[in-house]
Amino acid sequence: MTSRTAGADGFPEVPPGARTGGRLVVCAPLLPEARAVRPGIGGTGEVRVSGYGPGRARRQAGRLRQDTFGALAVAGTGGGLTGDLSPGDLVVATEVTDGATTTACPSAPLLAGELRRAGLTARTGPVVSVARLAGGRERARAVNPGALAVDMESAWLADAAGERPVAVVRAISDTPQWPLLSPAALAGGLRALRSLRAAGPALTRWAAAAGQRRVLLAGPRSFCAGVERAIEIVEKLLEQQGPPVYVRKQIVHNTHVVADLERRGAVFVDELDQVPDGACVVFSAHGVSPAVRADADRRGLATVDATCPLVSKVHVEARRFAAEGYLVALIGHAGHEEVEGTLGEAPQAMALVETAEDVARLRPPDPAKVAYLMQTTLAVDEAEEVAGALRERFPAARAPGSDDICYATTNRQQAVRAVAAESDLVLVAGSANSSNSVRLVETAERAGTPAHLIDGPSDIQLGWLAGVSTIGLTAGASAPPAVVNDIITALSGLGPVEVSERVITTENIRFSLPKEVRAQ
Numbered sequence: 001m002t003s004r005t006a007g008a009d010g011f012p013e014v015p016p017g018a019r020t021g022g023r024l025v026v027c028a029p030l031l032p033e034a035r036a037v038r039p040g041i042g043g044t045g046e047v048r049v050s051g052y053g054p055g056r057a058r059r060q061a062g063r064l065r066q067d068t069f070g071a072l073a074v075a076g077t078g079g080g081l082t083g084d085l086s087p088g089d090l091v092v093a094t095e096v097t098d099g100a101t102t103t104a105c106p107s108a109p110l111l112a113g114e115l116r117r118a119g120l121t122a123r124t125g126p127v128v129s130v131a132r133l134a135g136g137r138e139r140a141r142a143v144n145p146g147a148l149a150v151d152m153e154s155a156w157l158a159d160a161a162g163e164r165p166v167a168v169v170r171a172i173s174d175t176p177q178w179p180l181l182s183p184a185a186l187a188g189g190l191r192a193l194r195s196l197r198a199a200g201p202a203l204t205r206w207a208a209a210a211g212q213r214r215v216l217l218a219g220p221r222s223f224c225a226g227v228e229r230a231i232e233i234v235e236k237l238l239e240q241q242g243p244p245v246y247v248r249k250q251i252v253h254n255t256h257v258v259a260d261l262e263r264r265g266a267v268f269v270d271e272l273d274q275v276p277d278g279a280c281v282v283f284s285a286h287g288v289s290p291a292v293r294a295d296a297d298r299r300g301l302a303t304v305d306a307t308c309p310l311v312s313k314v315h316v317e318a319r320r321f322a323a324e325g326y327l328v329a330l331i332g333h334a335g336h337e338e339v340e341g342t343l344g345e346a347p348q349a350m351a352l353v354e355t356a357e358d359v360a361r362l363r364p365p366d367p368a369k370v371a372y373l374m375q376t377t378l379a380v381d382e383a384e385e386v387a388g389a390l391r392e393r394f395p396a397a398r399a400p401g402s403d404d405i406c407y408a409t410t411n412r413q414q415a416v417r418a419v420a421a422e423s424d425l426v427l428v429a430g431s432a433n434s435s436n437s438v439r440l441v442e443t444a445e446r447a448g449t450p451a452h453l454i455d456g457p458s459d460i461q462l463g464w465l466a467g468v469s470t471i472g473l474t475a476g477a478s479a480p481p482a483v484v485n486d487i488i489t490a491l492s493g494l495g496p497v498e499v500s501e502r503v504i505t506t507e508n509i510r511f512s513l514p515k516e517v518r519a520q
């Protein structure tokens with residue numbers, strides 16, 4: 001196996017000089033395919049009619065090996081191998097093989113994401129090239145049962161890229177339901193050519209993003225002890241009780257974690273009334289208010305609490321201050337589950353403050369009896385600003401006994417600041433509803449470096465990468481380490497990537513599991 005390191009559709013044109021990867025060559029086997037893709041490539045690359053079938057593909061590959069291009073794309077129509085593909089869908093190859101030689105195309109998720117943002121239906125998966133049209137589908141499935149598309153050229157053309165970035169895009173013209181040589185075939189072919197035409201600008205941006213890069217990993221990054229504990233609780237329950245295991249709200253705010261646990265039998269519900277009588281329900285890492293616990297008791301539900309112990313600590317502080325007659329100002333973001341849970345500990349004695357302006361609006365019954373607490377995942381500097389406003393207005397204000405913003409949030413923010421200082425761009429792996437991940441983006445931006453939140457490689461907009469030679473990479477406390485690896489792999493499909501790490505501290509915190517799931 002060879003493995004490679006890595007206008008018209010409404011997106012900005014690639015500016016002249018932004019190209020880092022050298023000349024793009026697009027091989028389209030047939031003239032109509034070349035004509036479809038050419039307008040989108042424009043003057044940014046060369047579109048060649050590389051010829052139909054393996055013989056011509058091999059001869060073209062021979063010529064390509066003598067060439068000095070910077071990035072190679074193969075664009076044409078192809079046969080869909082799975083029932084869920086329709087004519088006009090695009091398959092972006094993660095690898096292409098003829099059964100003997102396999103070429104990896106690691107940047108496939110980046111290109112597929114760009115195509116989807118352009119409004120196209122794009123899937124990623126293996127593509128198989130076969131020598132003959134007759135029985136091609138059966139032959140392709142025999143080579144790779146998981147393949148999405150079959151053609152007669154890509155494997156031989158892609159092999160000619162050598163160590164240079166390579167992409168293979170096949171627009172589906174026929175499927176098992178729309179077979180070649182059927183009356184529907186012409187319509188399928190036309191749809192495929194329309195999609196190829198629309199894909200051209202994305203290929204241009206893909207080539208413009210190609211180039212050699214450094215990736216600076218922030219350390220620590222990714223899972224914290226509270227998230228690991230919460231996931232382990234659901235896993236143990238799945239193991240011990242079998243599915244379904246009900247979880248109130250997302251166990252942690254990450255789409256990958258939730259999807260993985262759902263696949264294994266976890267059922268995420270918004271409220272307890274969606275949990276059947278007598279079932280067991282897990283409370284998420286963000287914590288719940290006493291009202292939710294009381295509701296579960298009333299329903300006779302068995303509960304397992306995955307609330308992070310550092311969130312529980314804030315709950316205890318809220319109860320203590322409220323019992324001592326304080327008005328408790330909670331610095332946090334409205335609507336976040338953790339904030340709702342903490343406010344629920346003493347609703348009559350608590351007020352949410354998001355900004356210094358909110359502090360000015362506070363009307364405590366006794367200005368000498370104000371205390372404040374914080375959501376655990378805030379930006380340290382922003383929260384301190386609000387806390388400062390509280391102390392200024394209420395000099396006797398009581399602060400929490402120890403920092404409410406947790407160690408994991410603080411460490412990840414310091415680490416992303418360190419890599420941002422050396423980077424042209426910062427990417428933060430995390431989901432949009434993950435507070436600590438969003439704060440990492442803001443922290444990097446405040447350090448003066450453009451930063452983006454991405455759930456995975458397909459969220460990376462290729463335009464962000466043009467002209468960027470050093471990327472800082474981190475992950476929020478709820479984002480799995482595997483996503484960071486996927487991002488590096490995808491970037492390596494655009495050119496060689498040198499990975500190094502800036503570790504500001506190491507973490508060795510672990511929280512014990514609740515008794516309900518502990519090994520007996």
Ligand code: SF4
Pocket residue numbers: 224225226227285308309310311376377406407408409436477
């Ligand atoms: S980010 Fe902090 S408070 Fe939240 S789960 Fe992790 S350790 Fe606990």
